[in-house]
Amino acid sequence: MGDSVVAIVGAGQAGFQTASSLRQEGFAGRVFLIGDEPALPYQRPPLSKSYLAGDSGLDELWLRPRSFYEKERIELVIGETVTRIDRQGRRLRLGSGSEIACDHVVLATGARFRPLAVPGAELDGVLPLRTLADADILRRRLGEVREVVVVGAGFIGLEFAAVARAAGVGVHIVEVTQHPMGRVVSAPTSRFFTGAHVGWGSTISLGAAVVRIDGGGGRVEAVELDDGRVVPADLVLVCIGVLPNAELAGDAGLAIGNGIVVDEYLATAAAAISAIGDCANFPTRFAEGRVRLESVQNGVDQARSVAARIAGKPAPYDKVPWFWSDQAELKLQIAGITAGHDGSVVRGDPEAGSFSVFCFRQDRLIGVESVNRPADHIVARRLLAGEPRLAPEQAADESFDLRAHAARKA
């Protein structure tokens, strides 16, 4: 093992964690960490939260200082793309033309923002939010603009909207479905956040699509909706989801389908090539079938799993997924995957701004969404790690001691 070489493609949270965990697991070979952004590996969540708001700086964004990589003998190759995986020759070809010979490839290539395919999307002021460079532009522009249109009411869009309102900017959120964050949260949670954003002064148009973006002098001026309305805007944030970066794997002949297809060990059909994090499509007992998850937890825990396997301790990946979103004074915490639930009960009082939605499928607890109710979130993570025996009536009954119930099971 001392002589083998691991090349990690992608220097986001999952890639960084793979490198770090390989050393913690005692892996003594060479470790390359290759990222296409010019910056040191950094955390993405603050980009739409505290960093965007100007409440935190670059020092709080770096996952580790530069000296960490030297100390741990992690060969950091940043500002560099990987253009090809040579499976036979066991080497990576880089955009600069050089090559890295390696025994194991970990694809942590992440995802990229999905562009909005309408006329005018190329105008100045129509912006994505995915990278540090994106966040730096938005942070500066937020101080200059008056009217923002947010296209897409997912986590990123709503977090951005909350920051923009707090900065005194007018916000109009346009969402093509009837349910903000509807891909990942239940109807009660979606409704609650819709109301919260309206309360903070945002306008929300549901079931509305952008058909065109108008500008003058190359700069955005307004957004045209499919119901004929024209909404003035001097900044348009496009946040309609992401596309997994799976092309490198596809070009190497590996199976792709909503991400890079891996087994329960996070290995592709080629055992020496793994995929983790936002780009990986994996089987899980926490959903029906396979999923691809975009979260810190998923990236970090999958990185640990692959690092342990490479270091000689293979085990199937089986961590409870969890997610969070900060929107003004509201903290949304999700344990499990609630999509696909066929029943739900609310614990607590949405009117008071503190509640949880317990989601069930065929009477089995599959996930819990908590708003300003961290104790429920922690209990949910405990319950879901085992075989969660919790009846909907128990979940809804605030006199039922969930904590004691979870402890009994543990």
Add this chain to the structure above:
Amino acid sequence: MPSITYVHPDGARDVIEVPVGTSVMRGAILNNVDGIVAECGGEMMCATCHVYVDEPYLARIPPQSDDEKAMLEFTASERKPTSRLSCQLVVTPEMDGLVVYLPETQV
């Protein structure tokens, strides 16, 4: 600049100058102190920046929020009365000399 001492499970000590306004967690991360993982970056989602605060200093640090209390139930190492999440310990001048003990494991 306040000085913070991180004591590893084997007794080794890292003494780090941490600027006022920076958390005890960040102070460790930026200075390569092993034993603090901080995978959520200080959002109170992961409990991987768990420390035990040396008792004499308990009165000089900010109280626990409900979020922190809840998250401390999820620590990988034993929770003790002195357990804190170091991301919530934002350094003040009064915390100069603070000693924190790192747990056996964070994950």
